[in-house]
Amino acid sequence: MIILGIDPGSVVTGYGYVQATRHDRLIEAGCIRPATNVSFERRLLEIHDRFEDLVRRRRPDAVAVEAAFHGANIQTLMKMCHARGAILTALARARVPFFEYAPREVKKAVVGNGNASKEQVQFMVEKVLGPVGDDAPLDVTDAIAVALCHAHRHGHPGPAEQQKKGSSMADRLIAAGADPAQARRFAG
Numbered sequence: 001m002i003i004l005g006i007d008p009g010s011v012v013t014g015y016g017y018v019q020a021t022r023h024d025r026l027i028e029a030g031c032i033r034p035a036t037n038v039s040f041e042r043r044l045l046e047i048h049d050r051f052e053d054l055v056r057r058r059r060p061d062a063v064a065v066e067a068a069f070h071g072a073n074i075q076t077l078m079k080m081c082h083a084r085g086a087i088l089t090a091l092a093r094a095r096v097p098f099f100e101y102a103p104r105e106v107k108k109a110v111v112g113n114g115n116a117s118k119e120q121v122q123f124m125v126e127k128v129l130g131p132v133g134d135d136a137p138l139d140v141t142d143a144i145a146v147a148l149c150h151a152h153r154h155g156h157p158g159p160a161e162q163q164k165k166g167s168s169m170a171d172r173l174i175a176a177g178a179d180p181a182q183a184r185r186f187a188g
Contacts, residue, residue, distance in 0.1 A: 002027065004060040004096075005147025006051075007139045008087055010079040011036070013047055014139030017058055018129070020151035026129040028058070029140050040079070044086040051090035063091055063098040064150035066106060066142065101149050106142075109149040121145045 001021075007014040016029035032050045034043035055063070065088070068081050091098050104114035111124050122141040126132060128148065132141055 001061045001151070002058065003147040003150050004054070004058070004063045005143040005145065005150065006063065006065045006087060007142040007146060008066060008080060008084045009139060010034075010040070010043060010047075010083040012137055012139045013083060013087070014137065014141070014143035015051075015054060016132075016140060016144035016147055017060065018144060018147040018151060020147075024128060024148065024151060026132070026144065029132055029136065029144055031137055031140050031143075040082075044082055047083055048086040048090050051087050052093065055090060055094040055096055060096060062150060062154075063096050064146045065091075065098055065100050066146050067100040067102045069103055099150055099154075101146055101153075106145050106149040109152045110145045118142060 001019070003018050003020055005016045005018060011033070013032045014029075015031065017027040019025045019027055032047055034046040036043075038046075065084065068077065068084060088098065101109075107116040107121060108114040110116075111120050113120070118138040118141075122132075122138055125141045125144050125148065129144065132144065
């Protein structure tokens with residue numbers, strides 16, 4: 001199963017394709033950064049068009065999108081919701097099933113702690129899939145984490161330890177032979 005994970009934003013939108021199998025594999029990851037010197041509606045159009053192209057090119061089996069959350073700034077939330085709308089419109093046109101996950105749910109599935117930092121999410125993503133890239137923004141590893149969350153929540157072929165309800169990515173790493181102290185350090 002190929003899952004496209006998305007961390008939506010109006011300035012930077014991260015995405016990551018993960019092949020969910022017994023040994024998850026990162027296929028492609030990156031981010032969309034529309035030009036900041038164009039109107040907001042042109043930025044939304046670019047996000048929409050780029051996602052139409054990404055979906056058409058790779059044809060994922062499912063798309064997992066981080067749900068909107070209320071931060072400190074309502075204007076930022078509104079812009080992020082507009083970007084999500086542009087993305088969801090592209091997905092609807094392509095008739096790709098999509099699923100939404102709250103940020104806390106993603107962090108809990110990947111790190112084992114719903115209050116984990118972006119750096120902790122990045123650490124666990126790279127422990128599971130290998131380096132994403134030195135200059136990849138945290139939006140990219142967040143998007144990959146959303147894809148991993150979907151794979152974990154909907155189950156995919158793998159060891160029994162990976163299928164246990166409530167098992168975290170830290171538990172999966174330990175079951176796969178990772179150093180327990182290091183894996184748990186990031187689980188809080």
